[in-house]
Amino acid sequence: MIADLGAYLVFFLVVALYYALLCLGLNLQWGVTGLFNVGVAGFVAVGAYASALLTGPGSPDHWGGLELPVAVGWVGAAALAGVCALLVGAVTLRLRHDYLAIATFGVAVTIQLVALNFTKLTNGPFGIVQIPRPLAGWARTPVGRNVLYLGLVVLVVTAIYVGLERLVRSPWGRVLRGLREDEAAAAALGKSPARYRLEAFVLGAMVMGLAGAIYAHFIGFVAPEDFLPILTFQVWTMLVVGGSGSNRGALVGGILVWGLWSASGALVATLLPQAMQARGAALQVVLIGIALAAVLLCRPRGLLGEEAVVSRHVRT
Amino acid sequence: MSWLPFLVDGLLLGSTLALGAVGLTLTYSILGFANFTHGDLITWGAYFVLSLLLAWTAATGGGLGRLGPLSFGWPFLAALAVAMILTGAVGLALDRVLFRPLQRHGAQIVLVIASFGASLALRYGLAFVYGPEPAYYTREIQLAAPVVPGLPAVRATPDQLFVLGLTAVLVVGLHLLLTRTTLGRAMRAVSENPALARMVGVDPLAVARWTWLLGGALAAVAGVFVGLTVQVRPWLGFDLLLPLFAATILGGVGSVYGAVLGGLLIGLAEAFAVPLVGAEYRAAVAFMVLLVVLLIRPRGILGTHE
Numbered sequence: 285m286i287a288d289l290g291a292y293l294v295f296f297l298v299v300a301l302y303y304a305l306l307c308l309g310l311n312l313q314w315g316v317t318g319l320f321n322v323g324v325a326g327f328v329a330v331g332a333y334a335s336a337l338l339t340g341p342g343s344p345d346h347w348g349g350l351e352l353p354v355a356v357g358w359v360g361a362a363a364l365a366g367v368c369a370l371l372v373g374a375v376t377l378r379l380r381h382d383y384l385a386i387a388t389f390g391v392a393v394t395i396q397l398v399a400l401n402f403t404k405l406t407n408g409p410f411g412i413v414q415i416p417r418p419l420a421g422w423a424r425t426p427v428g429r430n431v432l433y434l435g436l437v438v439l440v441v442t443a444i445y446v447g448l449e450r451l452v453r454s455p456w457g458r459v460l461r462g463l464r465e466d467e468a469a470a471a472a473l474g475k476s477p478a479r480y481r482l483e484a485f486v487l488g489a490m491v492m493g494l495a496g497a498i499y500a501h502f503i504g505f506v507a508p509e510d511f512l513p514i515l516t517f518q519v520w521t522m523l524v525v526g527g528s529g530s531n532r533g534a535l536v537g538g539i540l541v542w543g544l545w546s547a548s549g550a551l552v553a554t555l556l557p558q559a560m561q562a563r564g565a566a567l568q569v570v571l572i573g574i575a576l577a578a579v580l581l582c583r584p585r586g587l588l589g590e591e592a593v594v595s596r597h598v599r600t
Numbered sequence: 601m602s603w604l605p606f607l608v609d610g611l612l613l614g615s616t617l618a619l620g621a622v623g624l625t626l627t628y629s630i631l632g633f634a635n636f637t638h639g640d641l642i643t644w645g646a647y648f649v650l651s652l653l654l655a656w657t658a659a660t661g662g663g664l665g666r667l668g669p670l671s672f673g674w675p676f677l678a679a680l681a682v683a684m685i686l687t688g689a690v691g692l693a694l695d696r697v698l699f700r701p702l703q704r705h706g707a708q709i710v711l712v713i714a715s716f717g718a719s720l721a722l723r724y725g726l727a728f729v730y731g732p733e734p735a736y737y738t739r740e741i742q743l744a745a746p747v748v749p750g751l752p753a754v755r756a757t758p759d760q761l762f763v764l765g766l767t768a769v770l771v772v773g774l775h776l777l778l779t780r781t782t783l784g785r786a787m788r789a790v791s792e793n794p795a796l797a798r799m800v801g802v803d804p805l806a807v808a809r810w811t812w813l814l815g816g817a818l819a820a821v822a823g824v825f826v827g828l829t830v831q832v833r834p835w836l837g838f839d840l841l842l843p844l845f846a847a848t849i850l851g852g853v854g855s856v857y858g859a860v861l862g863g864l865l866i867g868l869a870e871a872f873a874v875p876l877v878g879a880e881y882r883a884a885v886a887f888m889v890l891l892v893v894l895l896i897r898p899r900g901i902l903g904t905h906e
Contacts, residue, residue, distance in 0.1 A: 322716075376891075381709050381712075382633065383894060385634060389842065389845075390846075391887075393883060393884070394884045563727070569723075573717040573720030576713070
């Protein structure tokens, strides 16, 4: 019983950290820079498929299967998601907030269509299987392998968290927040809004792509239904609940909302009869939606709102 | 002439998008935010009619009757009218509990995020109550017959002709409302210049209320069109969201005629793209059109300002 619980906790934490990483990416884009990305699921899908195809075994059903090391897959995932963001951002970042939201929503829908229909690349609805797990040779039991993977994910998330914290507090991060608050003022100081926005957008998307790869190598299987629009809205809810603008808020929101989601899922599974399970899952999403609206109404800062960041030169 | 068979298909989708986009463009310009719940208002309209018809057959034990060659009778039209009011009321309720309180805080962009949440709740609420399986208003099978003399490839069923006819009637009615009534003039005034409209005595809250009612009512009709010509599913409106936004921006945000034109153009573009790119990529067509419009003419065809 205790062992089962521990095994579940490891599984839970890996997935929670996957969401937390997505929140960190979105926080750089929305929380810090004010870029309205409604295409999160699309960039995650690009990363997941990229790493799966780079590292997975060959298959007669689809291209890819290069059997490269997992590290190459992860770098490739971040790079390809970044390239996608560069293309999308170059076209859409000069638009108004709400047009950017609509355009990125369209990007995610289109990527979902490609995942579903470009079967030579993605194997269509059947998805890509047998995605290798890094460090798998070091542990003998499945639980041991999960623990090892959790350790690896903790390292990656910590590194990215520390990196983003430093970036956000750097002069570069101050420009991003300046652009978010008052574009004209930032531009008057000689900062190019287009360039800084694009940098933040691409970097955020790279984090999302990496998160996608982490998910793919954990589950060992990716399919189009892993990246439905609901994923985007879940991540938005997590960030808003945790506190948009704060990297700590992003981490806390991701883990906390995933915890609530899992708990309500377990409740649905035990309380409802088999025939009602699908409907119970729908009720979970209803609650997520209401939670998002309620937080915006009652506590717009989220749990941990953005802290005031002042340059150390000014402080001393 | 190989594209002719797709003409009716495109006009049908175009009619649905036109009515949906009118509501979207009105809320966009008068209330000032991109409302992601609009697709789900469309779905609620479709499900209101489904529920009313189920209640009607349960209460009377009778069928839905028939009007000439159509697959439905008066109960269906009555249900449609009631559903229009109910869907408008859903829009009003959303405004009351969510959007108006948020608007008082400022920051329009927060309204868009809030509309994500409301959209999830509305959509999955239907999936919870009705289950994910598709439903149909009637089980009747209609045959498509040639409708234009001399063009045998253009075929439509009586129900499809009803959809096209009702769209035309509603668009003309909307034109009269916007040009001949005080309410219509007030709506156009708030859409073009809210500050000036307030100065000449237009009550923006009253205009906002009518905007929700009107947008919701038209959304309900759009949803019923999908239910009548395709099927009723909890995602039917959400799947229309991208083409709806594309139609709204193509026509020009705030322009009602632009929304109708944009809806028809997107509907035809999707239908005519099917023989070119295949049905599976059909949904990406609206996105391509959207990108081209945003790149070349972000204010749209009939838009006055960006």
